[in-house]
Amino acid sequence: MAITWRAVALTAVGALPVALWPVPGTVLAWAVLCALLCVVDAVLAASPRAVAIRREVTGAVRLHEPARSRLTLTHTGARRLRALVRDAWQPSAGAAQNRHRVDLPPGESRRLDTALRPSRRGDLHADRVTIRSLGPLGLAARQASIDVPGTQRVLPEFASRRHLPSRLARLREMDGRAAVQVRGQGTEFDSLREYVIGDDVRSIDWRASARRADVVVRTWRPERDRRVLIVLDTSRTSAARTGEEPRLEPSVEAALLLAALAARAGDRVELLAYDRTVRARVAGASGPRLMPAIADALADVEPSLVEADWPGIVAQVQERLSQRALVVLLSALDPAAVENGLLRVVDQLASRHQVVLASVQDPEVERLRTGREDVSALFDAAAAERTGLERAAVAVRLRSHGVEVVDALPEDLAPRLADTYLALKAAGRL
Amino acid sequence: MTAPSTTRPPRPAAPGTPPGADGVVLGDGTTARSRAGARWRRVRWLVVVAVVLGIGALAAILPAPTRSSTALAPDNPRGNGAMALAQVLGDQGVRVDYVRTAGAAVEAAEAGRTLLVTSDWFLTDEQMDAVAGTRADLVLLDPYLLLDRVVPGLTTGWSGGQQPGALDASCTDPDAEAAGSISATGAGVTPTGAEPPAGTTLCFPLPGSSPQAYLFSVSEVDDRRVTVVGDAGLITNDRITDAGNAALALRALGRTPDLVWYVPSADDLALDAGTGPGLGDLLPPTARALLLQALVVVLALAVWRARRLGRVVAERLPVVVRPAETTRGRARLYRTSRSYGHAAAALRAGTAARLARRLGVPASAGAPEVVAAVARAGRRDETDVRDLLYGPPPTSDAGLEHLARRLDQLESEVHPT
Numbered sequence: 119m120a121i122t123w124r125a126v127a128l129t130a131v132g133a134l135p136v137a138l139w140p141v142p143g144t145v146l147a148w149a150v151l152c153a154l155l156c157v158v159d160a161v162l163a164a165s166p167r168a169v170a171i172r173r174e175v176t177g178a179v180r181l182h183e184p185a186r187s188r189l190t191l192t193h194t195g196a197r198r199l200r201a202l203v204r205d206a207w208q209p210s211a212g213a214a215q216n217r218h219r220v221d222l223p224p225g226e227s228r229r230l231d232t233a234l235r236p237s238r239r240g241d242l243h244a245d246r247v248t249i250r251s252l253g254p255l256g257l258a259a260r261q262a263s264i265d266v267p268g269t270q271r272v273l274p275e276f277a278s279r280r281h282l283p284s285r286l287a288r289l290r291e292m293d294g295r296a297a298v299q300v301r302g303q304g305t306e307f308d309s310l311r312e313y314v315i316g317d318d319v320r321s322i323d324w325r326a327s328a329r330r331a332d333v334v335v336r337t338w339r340p341e342r343d344r345r346v347l348i349v350l351d352t353s354r355t356s357a358a359r360t361g362e363e364p365r366l367e368p369s370v371e372a373a374l375l376l377a378a379l380a381a382r383a384g385d386r387v388e389l390l391a392y393d394r395t396v397r398a399r400v401a402g403a404s405g406p407r408l409m410p411a412i413a414d415a416l417a418d419v420e421p422s423l424v425e426a427d428w429p430g431i432v433a434q435v436q437e438r439l440s441q442r443a444l445v446v447l448l449s450a451l452d453p454a455a456v457e458n459g460l461l462r463v464v465d466q467l468a469s470r471h472q473v474v475l476a477s478v479q480d481p482e483v484e485r486l487r488t489g490r491e492d493v494s495a496l497f498d499a500a501a502a503e504r505t506g507l508e509r510a511a512v513a514v515r516l517r518s519h520g521v522e523v524v525d526a527l528p529e530d531l532a533p534r535l536a537d538t539y540l541a542l543k544a545a546g547r548l
Numbered sequence: 549m550t551a552p553s554t555t556r557p558p559r560p561a562a563p564g565t566p567p568g569a570d571g572v573v574l575g576d577g578t579t580a581r582s583r584a585g586a587r588w589r590r591v592r593w594l595v596v597v598a599v600v601l602g603i604g605a606l607a608a609i610l611p612a613p614t615r616s617s618t619a620l621a622p623d624n625p626r627g628n629g630a631m632a633l634a635q636v637l638g639d640q641g642v643r644v645d646y647v648r649t650a651g652a653a654v655e656a657a658e659a660g661r662t663l664l665v666t667s668d669w670f671l672t673d674e675q676m677d678a679v680a681g682t683r684a685d686l687v688l689l690d691p692y693l694l695l696d697r698v699v700p701g702l703t704t705g706w707s708g709g710q711q712p713g714a715l716d717a718s719c720t721d722p723d724a725e726a727a728g729s730i731s732a733t734g735a736g737v738t739p740t741g742a743e744p745p746a747g748t749t750l751c752f753p754l755p756g757s758s759p760q761a762y763l764f765s766v767s768e769v770d771d772r773r774v775t776v777v778g779d780a781g782l783i784t785n786d787r788i789t790d791a792g793n794a795a796l797a798l799r800a801l802g803r804t805p806d807l808v809w810y811v812p813s814a815d816d817l818a819l820d821a822g823t824g825p826g827l828g829d830l831l832p833p834t835a836r837a838l839l840l841q842a843l844v845v846v847l848a849l850a851v852w853r854a855r856r857l858g859r860v861v862a863e864r865l866p867v868v869v870r871p872a873e874t875t876r877g878r879a880r881l882y883r884t885s886r887s888y889g890h891a892a893a894a895l896r897a898g899t900a901a902r903l904a905r906r907l908g909v910p911a912s913a914g915a916p917e918v919v920a921a922v923a924r925a926g927r928r929d930e931t932d933v934r935d936l937l938y939g940p941p942p943t944s945d946a947g948l949e950h951l952a953r954r955l956d957q958l959e960s961e962v963h964p965t
Contacts, residue, residue, distance in 0.1 A: 120855040121848065129848040133841050140837035149844050167575035174571075194574065208863045217857065248858030263858045264576045358871035365871070423867060452871075482872035486879070487898070493945045494883055496952050500891035501879035503898035510901065514911065 119160050120250055125257045128152050159253030166249035166262040168195030169222075173244065173268040178414065181275035185234040187213065187268060189247060193222040200252045201259075203230060206245035210238035211270060236272040239370075240418035244268035273413040274367075278375040278532035285379050285536045292544050308337045342384035344548040345443035346539075347435060347471075348373045352419055353393040353426035355450035358480070360528050365478045366421045368528040369448040372476055374412060375532040376446060376539055381408050383543065385444075390434060391419045394427040401438065428459040432466050444472045444548050446535070451477035451525050453508045461515065468520040472547055475516060476524040476535045479509075484527065620666040620689070620780060622646050622809050627786040633797055634809065642802050646809045650675035653810035659683035659772075661806040666780060668694035670812040684808065685773045687800050689780035690734060698774050699767045701745030705735030712779070714791060719751035721766050723775075723799040727792030734778035736761030745769075754778075764796070775800045888948050889941035899955045900937050907964050926962040933958070 132148035170192040179185045187207065193199045199222040207213040212235035222228055236242055246263040253259065310326050313333035326334040350356075350373055356366040377387045381404070389412050391398035398415040400408075426449070435445055445467055449460065460475070467473050487502035489495035513523040522542070526534040542548055578586070616623050622634030622644050634644050647653045650671065657663040663684040668676060668691050679686075680697040688694060695702055712733040717724035736754045738761045744750055747769065750762035763778040781787055783797045801807055831839075882891050900918055904911070907921045915938055922937070923930040936958060942948045 121852050123852060126845065126848045126852050130845045132844070133838060136837045136841045137834060140832075140834040142837060142840055145837060145840045145844060148841070152848070167578070170572045170574040172572045192572075202857065204857045206858050206861050208861050210863055245861040246858055250857055261855070261857070262576055264573055266573045354869075357867050358869045360871065364866055421866065480871045480875075482870070483875050486872065486875060490952060490956070493948060494879075496895075496948055497882040497891050498876065498879040499952070500882060500894040501875045504878065504890075504894040505875045507894065507897055507901065 119156075120259045120261050121156055122252065122256055122259065124255070125152065125156050128155065128257065155255065156258040159255040160258040160260055161253075162197070162255075163251045163253040163258070163260045164193070164195045164197040164199040164201075166199075166201065166251040166260055167264070169193055169199065169201075169249055171247055171264060171266045173247075173266045175244075175268045175270050178271040178273050178417070179236065180273050180413075181236060181239055183236075185236060185270050185272075187232045187234055187244065187270070189230045189232070189266070190227055191220060191222065191230065192227040193224055196224055198223050200256075202250045202252070204248040204250075205230065205232040206248065207232075207234065207270075208242055208245065210236065211242040211244075212237050234270060236270065239272050239274055239416075240420070242270045242272060244270075271414075271417060273417045274370045274374060276371065276374045276413065278371040279378065281375055281533040281536060282378055285375075285533070285540060286382055288540055289379065289383050289543075292540065310334045310336055344385045344543075345439060345441065346376070346380045346385045346387045346446065346548075347439060347443055348376060348387065348389045348446045349431060349435065349448065350389070350391040350398070350416070350419065351393065351426050351431075351447065351449035352391050352397050352421055353449075354421070354423050355426070355452050355455050356393075357421035357423060358450070360478050360480050360482075363528075364421050365450060365528075366419070368478045368531045369476070370416050370419070372532040372535045373416065373446075373448055374409075375536050377412050378409055379536050379539060381405075385548070387412075388438060389415060390431075390438070391416070392427075392431050392434060393422050394424050394430065396434070397422075426455070426459055428463045432463045435467060435471070439471065442471055444474065444539070444542065446474045446476060446539075448476050451475065451509050451512055451523065453512045456512050456516070461512075461519075464516065464519045464521060472522070472542060473520065474522040474524060474535070474538055474542070476526075476531060476538075478531055479525055479527050481527050618811055620784065621811050625785065628784055630783045630785065630788070632785045632788050633783050633794070633801070636794075636798060637802055637807060640798070640802055642805060642807050644807050644809050646811070648811055648813045649816045650678060650810075650812065651816075653808055654678045654682055656808045657682035657684035660804060661685070661808055662687060662801060662804045663808045663810060664801060665689065665691070665694065666809075666811045668692055668812065670814045670816070672817060675812075675816075679810075683772065685775075685804060687775045687777070689777050689783070691776060695737070695776060699745065699748065699765075699769050699776070701740055702737050702748065702765060702767070702776070703740050704737050704776075704778060705761070712781070712787065712790070713755075715752040715754065715763055717751050718753055719749055721749045721751050721764075723766070723796060724749075724751035724764055726799055727796035730763070730782065730792045730796055731787065731790035732763050732777075732779040732782050732793070734763055736763050736778045737765045737776055738762070773803070888943055892941045892948060892951055895952055895955055896937050899959055903959065903962055906962070922958070922962055925964060926958060928958075928961075 129149070129152050132145070132152070135148060136144045172190040174188040174190070176185045187205055189203070189205055191203070199220065201220045201222070203218045203220050205213065205216045205218070207216065213232050214235070216232045218230040220228055220230070234242075244267065247266045248261065248263040250259045250261045310323060311334065313322060313335050317335050321335045321337070323334050323336045350366075350369055352366060356364060356369065358365045360368065373389065377389065380387045386404060387408060389398070389400040390396065398419050400411045400415045403411040439445070447460070464473065483502045483505055486498045487506065489499050509525060513525060516523050522538055524531070524534050524538050615625060617626060617629075618624055619628045620630050622630055623646065625631045638644055645656050647656060653663060653665075657679075661684040663679070663682060664687045665679060666689045668688070671679065671694065676694050676697055680694065686698060688698070690704070692704055695704055712731045714729055714731055716729050717727060719725070730752060732752070734754070736757060737750065738759050739745065739748075739750070744765075745767065748765055748767040750765045752763040754761045754763060761778075765776045767774045777796070777800065782793050788794050788797060881887075903922050904913065904918050907925055909918050909921045915934075919930055919934045919937060922928070923933045926933070936954055942951050
């Protein structure tokens with residue numbers, strides 16, 4: 119049961135009789151009268167439990183994109199239902215206007231739409247639906263909270279897709295340049311065409327030329343159908359906050375951009391999210407099914423506060439990949455963590471595959487590095503400089519093992535990783 | 549009414565009411581009976597606590613303490629109390645009004661009543677004046693300063709300490725004569741002049757006192773009777789039955805149908821405490837009733853606002869680990885230990901690394917190559933650059949600031965040619 123502002127106003131009107139008969143008995147009598155009216159009103163209200171509720175939720179949406187939760191209320195009771203309905207969601211679902219006034223005669227239905235604007239990836243759950251059914255006088259109400267389960271799936275934002283067109287253009291450019299006429303690692307035979315002046319004479323296919331009247335050259339193009347394995351490290355280092363969000367978020371963005379790019383480039387993309395156990399895995403999806411599968415797999419990947427199991431990661435990689443591939447590790451270039459984790463096992467990976475380590479820099483450290491306001495800012499700057507030098511030193515050690523290192527600020531990571539991929543592809547190092 | 553509760557994100561499916569095949573949920577699987585039962589189970593501990601508290605409060609209020617241990621109080625049945633005398637007086641039809649404050653005593657002491665003051669040790673000057681200024685008959689037990697204000701010409705000395713002895717009336721006062729002989733002790737009353745003041749009868753002379761002191765005096769001053777008993781212990785339960793003590797006390801206190809029994813207390817300092825009109829008395833009755841009504845309205849307001857439309861939904865938020873904290877921690881270490889050397893080395897190394905990268909000096913190159921390349925690109929003297937990049941560490945705040953400024957300057961000046 120609940121009372122409304124009208125009940126309060128009715129109590130306040132009691133000041134009139136109290137002013138006329140100023141004895142405590144009047145106050146008591148008026149209070150009892152108000153309480154009685156409220157109880158009668160609540161008893162006369164339609165039962166909030168006699169409402170059949172059905173919930174429909176929009177399918178998966180991207181982060182920060184609008185979604186909708188629709189409640190269909192069917193009144194099965196006998197008395198007219200005048201109610202306030204709250205469709206409660208967890209806060210990150212962004213259900214701002216979730217209260218609805220309903221006036222429902224018996225037997226009728228009504229649809230209530232609550233706009234959602236999710237601010238968090240993963241599965242967002244609806245809480246209870248609360249119905250506050252007002253009595254005929256509007257003084258008091260009956261209230262019930264009913265579990266009507268509903269889940270809104272929120273996929274990663276993929277804000278880095280704005281970098282995709284320019285990278286695809288570069289990819290096409292590379293394909294056009296394809297006509298790399300020298301055969302080398304990472305290229306494959308493309309076609310035969312007539313010799314034009316300027317072509318490298320070494321690429322003349324004498325056998326084909328002999329069969330025809332013209333001189334024919336062979337052309338080569340960057341290899342396709344290479345394998346790309348993106349490994350997302352979801353261990354404790356991914357929980358560190360860079361700016362407003364955990365380090366994992368830029369990593370997810372980078373993974374999505376790289377997957378989209380590599381899929382367009384004709385490579386076979388697989389994805390693995392791992393800390394001590396497999397958190398998400400996408401394998402065998404290709405073409406138009408790949409990106410939805412990756413977005414769905416990454417939707418509810420969260421950082422977990424455990425140490426990464428690098429031997430486990432290596433074992434997973436070896437298990438999945440039999441031939442040479444590009445292994446992209448989205449992890450942290452944290453000197454201590456790399457020293458104890460990745461560096462011990464990196465040779466097993468780098469000996470068989472091309473390994474890229476992509477890490478998110480902390481913009482705050484960068485900001486500290488340029489601080490010059492006073493002496494304490496200088497000490498901060500010195501410490502930041504030292505941190506940067508240590509990261510650089512670790513990067514150098516990794517490079518000496520044959521690992522490409524991409525260390526970038528959160529918003530730069532995805533394009534930088536894409537560029538690295540394109541550079542490796544252009545160099546035929548995949 | 550369900551209390552607002554905080555909860556984690558709900559389970560995917562509600563246990564009590566699985567949605568139907570078409571996803572429709574009707575009600576929450578409860579009945580009026582089950583809800584009442586759930587409510588009872590939820591609040592029963594509160595009810596138990598409330599009942600216990602209520603019983604405790606009743607126990608604290610109902611049996612008002614009818615006995616005390618205050619000396620000379622009419623409700624004290626111990627040896628130092630005076631309950632026996634008060635009860636006999638009550639049986640004889642005297643209404644005993646027991647007060648502890650001077651204000652109440654003065655207010656109750658109207659003309660035609662008797663005011664008993666058991667002691668004047670705790671009375672302030674103002675209180676004594678007020679007591680002396682009442683129109684009631686006074687009975688003063690062992691007075692000290694008060695006596696002088698009530699009956700000018702009489703005084704008392706310090707009393708007590710000796711064993712009570714038998715005293716004879718030796719006067720013509722009917723009360724004293726009725727008592728005949730009493731068992732008492734004390735310093736007694738002495739006239740300040742050669743003769744006692746007019747209208748004063750002195751009885752029960754104390755043997756061996758000089759000037760002659762009397763334990764009992766009756767004076768007619770300002771149309772009232774002032775009785776002084778030099779020994780307060782005379783009326784205690786212990787000694788009231790000795791000799792003629794009871795007769796003397798009963799006759800002295802039972803002259804009027806109303807007796808105000810004033811036992812002064814040490815914590816009563818003001819004269820009018822509790823006697824003046826309070827805030828409530830100053831308000832007109834309408835305002836009081838309206839205030840009460842306003843209280844009810846505020847209660848209703850609270851009930852209206854307190855009821856939530858459904859519970860608060862909480863959510864597990866990701867942990868916040870700020871990676872820059874390790875950097876800040878290191879900076880704090882530098883700062884607290886004033887490690888100018890370490891700080892300067894870090895700044896220099898950072899600048900040198902960036903310059904080397906910018907100028908295309910290989911990472912494996914040593915200091916001389918870097919210095920040479922920087923000097924060439926920045927058109928500076930080599931020793932100057934070497935001193936800046938690899939020179940001695942600064943030793944003060946100012947030195948560190950100076951070094952940082954020069955490093956920034958060098959970095960901004962050097963560009964690959």
